[in-house]
Amino acid sequence: MLVLEGLTKRYKTGDLALDHVDLEVPKGQVLALIGPSGAGKSTLIRCINRLVEPTEGKVVLNGETISRLGSGGLRRARRRMGMIFQEYALVERLSVMENVLSGRLGYVGFWQSWFRRFPPKDIENAYRLLERVGLEQFYDKRADELSGGQRQRVGIARALIQDPELLLVDEPTASLDPKTSRQIMRLIRELCAERGLAAIINIHDVALAQQFVERIVGLRQGKMVYDGPPDGLTPEVLTEIYGEEDWQATRKKGGEERAADAIVEDDERLAGAL
Amino acid sequence: MPLTGTAEGPVWRRRTSGRQWAIWSAWLAGTALFVACWQVISASTTWFFVTDSPRVIADIGSRMVPPAWGYLGKLWEPMWDTINIATLGTLLAIVMAVPVAFLAARNTTPSALVVRPIALLIIVSSRSINSLIWALLLVSIMGPGVLAGIIAIALRSIGFIAKLLYEAIEEIDRSQVEAVTAAGAGRGQVMAYGIVPQIMPAFAGIAVFRWDINIRESTVLGLVGAGGIGLQLQSSLNILAWPQVTVILLLIVATVLVSEWVSATVRHKII
Structure with missing residues (x-):
């Protein structure tokens, strides 16, 4: 469904953030993108919806080459890609409802959105999504009154109301505590399964990635150095992606279900290691 | 280099001595300029009017x-x-x-x-x-x-x-x-x-x-x-x-x- 061909980004400063990345994401696949800070993870997902203009290469979504679209076409293409951010990126001074409805901006005209006259169907949808992420009683609260986990849920609802085919998720859990992180990852995972969405999730937490996704891509200095199942992340592979370190404590050990406190402990060790 | 090694151990100062001298001379120049300006203003002031002003203030005030x-x-x-x-x-x-x-x-x-x-x-x-x-x-x-x-x-x-x-x-x-x-x-x-x-x-x-x-x-x-x-x-x-x-x-x-x-x-x- 999504195909990246030779995607390259060189910033004006001369830094090569992405170096000929080829990637194919089939419909409904949830993929984690791991790699050290500065490896180009954020640049990669921003090149897909062209918040960052790629220097070279192609981005093709369902046969349409996004990297060639004009501004109107790009607007329509962006509607099909929901984005979820690390620091939530909610419009802090607007209400939860307005934030969720802002996901529909690609579908409504300027004056309609200025006077907040969204179609009744959008409002019904927004309410249903808030219910789905467990925030239905918060619709009238201002975004800056919510906790981190609640804000990220609003961010997820905003991405989903776009009715996307693909989710671009940039470090969804980096600002959250381990328990909330797991809840948010599980929610994203479930929603993708419910709606048959593909997702690219940038994530720092290797153990968390292994727990929740079916495919992992490792990026180092803008190059893809790993593409495979979560179980394939051996200490050698992690060394290849991140550099030399004691990886034994970081990797997922065996079974799917682990005690929550063990996970927390794991996180702390990882935080110490990185 | 504010940190220097001596026989008794390392000595740390906030600024290098060159920098410290520059700051002192800037203060000196500033003070000199202030005194010079004071002199110019004083010379061009009609002091009679200034010494008279409390009386004028009292006069206007009373009116x-x-x-x-x-x-x-x-x-x-x-x-x-x-x-x-x-x-x-x-x-x-x-x-x-x-x-x-x-x-x-x-x-x-x-x-x-x-x-x-x-x-x-x-x-x-x-x-x-x-x-x-x-x-x-x-x-x-x-x-x-x-x-x-x-x-x-x-x-x-x-x-x-x-x-x-x-x-x-x-x-x-x-x-x-x-x-x-x-x-x-x-x-x-x-x-x-x-x-x-x-x-x-x-x-x-x-x-x-x-x-x-x-x-x-x-x-x-x-x-x-x-x-x-x-x-x-x-x-x-x-x-x-x-x-x-x-x-x-x-x-x-x-x-x-x-x-x-x-x-x-x-x-x-x-x-």
């Missing part, structure tokens, strides 16, 4: 009391004019300053090479000319009256409002703009959802603050014929009616106090 409270009845209308000059002038300034601010802000300007310098030029020229000078110019162009005062206040305020507003626009959180853009919003929608909510508190604060300043500035505009309470002040001063001057000054102080209270309350409510 100023008791205030001519009866004169207050004639002041309500010019005071109302003054408040209107300030309020309408501020509103007019806001209407013109908001687009200028968006054109001047680095992150919203359509062209950093052409449009931005023009917007900055508008801001600088409006800010560098005092409203009293604007009023002088306008009174000679369009004749005396309240209209000249309103426009003088507006012209002076454009730069102030636009400058503070464009700084607020440049300081917004970019990720909110990114999020709205990523949803497929158009240029106008990105502004309405990504930028406007973020600058609203700053905007309200700036507008009310400027209104508060304008109340004070518009009290003097009458001195050059641009309407308002200043006109009364001018004529009372001319006929040396000191008790009337007292009433006018007290009224101005009261009005400024009220406007300051209003502006503080509004800012507190909005932020």
